[in-house]
Amino acid sequence: MDVMLFVKAGFSGFVLALGVLILVFYVVGGFVQVTRKNFVRVFVAAALLSFLAVDLFLYYRIRSSPGPEAQMFLAGCVGGWLGGIFAGLTNMKGLLLRLRK
Numbered sequence: 001m002d003v004m005l006f007v008k009a010g011f012s013g014f015v016l017a018l019g020v021l022i023l024v025f026y027v028v029g030g031f032v033q034v035t036r037k038n039f040v041r042v043f044v045a046a047a048l049l050s051f052l053a054v055d056l057f058l059y060y061r062i063r064s065s066p067g068p069e070a071q072m073f074l075a076g077c078v079g080g081w082l083g084g085i086f087a088g089l090t091n092m093k094g095l096l097l098r099l100r101k
Helices: 003-031 039-064 068-090 093-098
Strands: none
Touching: 003 039, 003 068, 003 093, 039 068, 039 093, 068 093
């Protein structure tokens, strides 16, 4: 079991999730004021976009390196994505609301 591959995949999923969350809140904050009232709507849209970004990244990565390491990378990346979504919903809520105020 290659632990470093698992850690690298988890970090990739985490960074992709938070990067897309921050990008979506920054862009949406430029057009509409994101308040606590509409935070959940924007967050769900950002979470869906981050899922698509992670899915495209995984599609490229798994197609380029088939084999048993692809399953390990998939598990780590999905775990990192879930961690990024959870961190964005709890710890980064204040930062996401302050973007483009």
